[in-house]
Amino acid sequence: MKLLRYGPAGAERPGLLDADGILRDLSGVVPDIGGDTLSDAGLARLRELDPAQLPAVPGQPRIGPCVAGVGKFICIGLNYADHAAETGKSVPPEPVIFLKATSAICGPNDPMEIPQGAVKADWEVELGIVIGARAKNIPQAQALDHVAGYCTINDGSERAFQSDMQGQWTKGKSHDSFGPIGPWLVTRDAVPDPQSLDLWCEVDGIRHQAGNTRTMVYGVAYLVAYLSRFMTLHPGDIIATGTPPGVGLGLKPPVFLRAGQRIRLEVQGLGMQDHLTVDVQP
Template sequence: MKLLRYGEPGLEKPGLLDAAGSIRDLSGIVPDIAGDTLSPDGLARLAAIDPATLPRAEGSPRLGPAVMPTRNFVCVGLNYADHAAETGSPIPKEPILFLKSLSAVCGPDDDTIIPPGATRMDWEVELGIVIGSLARRVPKERAFEHVAGYTLINDVSEREWQSHRGGVWDKGKGFETFGPIGPWLVTRDEVADPQALRMFADVDGKRYQDGSTRTMIFDVATLVEYVSFCFTLHPGDVIATGTPPGVGLGQKPDPVFLREGQVVKLGIEGLGEQTHRMVGAR
């Protein structure tokens, strides 16, 4: 299934995408794409529904974040060896974790707001793991029991605030609109191998990132095990698993950073695409 949330910001309804690409309203069935809806039993109940029996959403509504992280939006840094190399960083011996502010979460096609004075805006296409049931110190061999599915994430970054303003990475990662999630949550049964997904990111039509989850240093099961040891994960929580090479910071001979008016398009095989226009803060 492809589960989603649609409507105006803060007023999104739960829905699913049918085989014809139409949005079907789930608001009469579940309160949101969150909580018990994401449990194995909850997903099984949704899978048993004939989408044709659900109301069709009118027009072309805005898509909101596919899930709203309950408590944690965990990100993994430098999880692709070739991305670590392009940033001049050593390959991590353990996952590097940081948290993205929940106020950064937005829809998959919402504008990206450039913070006042920001000059080093960057993009990062990432596979997102969506947690479906409480995960606390989960062993690797049981990791997938706690995964509801996968989604697309752009780990928008402001590199000046990330690396040159003191403290941890979180500051450069958590501004408003820096955490678009979606367009959909694709349930685990529809992703045969999360370690074999093509992924890309374009800026104004020029391809910068062209990679695959095959080159992740720490795979999905390892990350669920490691993150759930550090943080108790709740249904709807998201783990962004890192980005392949091709970010703006890594361009040679000079870095390339985003400017107002530019358009970033990114996607992952089977998980959909996002499009964001860069806009100045108002």
């Protein structure tokens, strides 16, 4: 299934994209795409529906973030060996973990703001994991049972804030609009192997990133189990799993974003994002 949320920012409604690409309204069935809806039982109830009997949504409404009420937005750094190399860093002996503020979350086609004072705004296409069941100290063999599905993520970054200034990475990763998720949450039954997905990103029509999740250092199941050792994962939590090479920081010479550019990115089967960069709004 492809689950999504549509409508004005802050007033999104739950929806489902049927096999013919028609957006169907789910607001008469579930309150939103989050919480209990993401459990195995909640998703099973949605699978029993006949999409043709759900109301079709007219027009072309804004598509919002595909998950509501995200509690934690957890990111993994340097999880592709060739990306680590392009940034001048070694492959970490354990996953690098940092948090992105949930206020950074936006829709898959919303504008991407360039922060005030930014000089190194950057892009990162990533596979996103959406947790569907509480996970605490779980073994790797059971990790995927705790996943509701997957989505496309752009881990927006400002490298000067992230690395040139003192402190941790979070402040370079958390500006408003630096966390678009979606367009859809694709349930895990429709993604038989999350370690075989192509992903790409282009800026103004030039493709800079083109990779595959098979080259991740730490795979999906490992990451879910690993993270559950340090924090309890709850339904609706999101894990951004790292990016392949081709980010602006790694180009020779480096290239960074400015207002007026268009970013397009996609993870295979999980939908495409399309953002126009804009100067920061108050």
